[in-house]
Amino acid sequence: MTKLSVNINKIATLRNSRGGDVPNVVQVAKDVQKFGGEGITVHPRPDERHIRYQDVFDLRPIVYTEFNIEGNPIQQFIDLVLKAQPEQVTLVPDAEDAITSNAGWDTIKHKDYLKEIISEFKRNNIRTSIFVDPDLKMVEGAVDTGTDRIELYTEEFAKTYAAGDKSGIKPYAECAELASQLGLGINAGHDLSLENIRFFKENIPGLLEVSIGHALIAESLYMGLENVVKQYLKLLKD
Ligand SMILES: CC(=O)[C@@H](O)[C@H](O)COP(=O)(O)O
Numbered sequence: 001m002t003k004l005s006v007n008i009n010k011i012a013t014l015r016n017s018r019g020g021d022v023p024n025v026v027q028v029a030k031d032v033q034k035f036g037g038e039g040i041t042v043h044p045r046p047d048e049r050h051i052r053y054q055d056v057f058d059l060r061p062i063v064y065t066e067f068n069i070e071g072n073p074i075q076q077f078i079d080l081v082l083k084a085q086p087e088q089v090t091l092v093p094d095a096e097d098a099i100t101s102n103a104g105w106d107t108i109k110h111k112d113y114l115k116e117i118i119s120e121f122k123r124n125n126i127r128t129s130i131f132v133d134p135d136l137k138m139v140e141g142a143v144d145t146g147t148d149r150i151e152l153y154t155e156e157f158a159k160t161y162a163a164g165d166k167s168g169i170k171p172y173a174e175c176a177e178l179a180s181q182l183g184l185g186i187n188a189g190h191d192l193s194l195e196n197i198r199f200f201k202e203n204i205p206g207l208l209e210v211s212i213g214h215a216l217i218a219e220s221l222y223m224g225l226e227n228v229v230k231q232y233l234k235l236l237k238d
Pocket residue numbers: 007009010042043045070092099100101131189190191213
């Protein structure tokens with residue numbers, strides 16, 4: 001069964017564009033869960049351009065599904081996650097100036113670094129996931145870091161699928177198969193949408209969780225948040 005975790009970064013982007021507290025990220029997270037969302041994802045960035053560190057603490061007590069905090073594990077982020085105690089942390093190697101996440105970890109080059117951070121989170125009973133490109137070597141390398149799960153970085157799939165090319169799923173399916181054989185759980189995210197989610201899910205055995213933000217919030221402008229969350233759930237469960 002694939003869980004839907006809703007990334008609410010874009011709600012914070014909208015709020016921050018005006019100052020003040022509209023829309024209210026805590027209320028949106030409550031509503032997402034009421035509509036059936038099975039997790040809340042946030043990706044606080046060091047410049048706090050969308051989710052602020054304080055948002056994480058405001059959200060923690062109301063997230064009763066699964067709280068997933070994503071980010072580059074700089075010390076400030078590690079401290080935040082250890083204090084907030086989410087159910088899952090997803091490590092993403094994003095540069096400070098990146099508009100959005102644009103690459104997965106080199107799990108071979110950064111094995112020792114990841115191993116150390118992952119073991120600290122696991123000691124604190126926080127499930128770990130690491131963001132990886134659909135590359136078999138990176139999946140193999142992920143095992144040695146001790147991570148519980150990988151998150152497959154789906155931008156390339158989304159791009160090829162939108163261009164009408166379904167063969168872009170192949171490296172993801174191969175990585176998922178290898179990850180399962182190696183005992184790694186499989187999450188996925190980035191640019192997943194109502195258009196492509198069904199095809200992705202159908203072709204990725206063992207897909208445990210998807211985190212979706214940008215498209216889901218954009219789709220909600222036209223169709224409403226409740227309707228959109230329910231459409232995703234239908235596409236993921238049927
Ligand atoms: C890790 C990932 O795939 C990103 O999509 C991310 O969580 C979204 O971050 P932004 O909302 O800052 O683009």
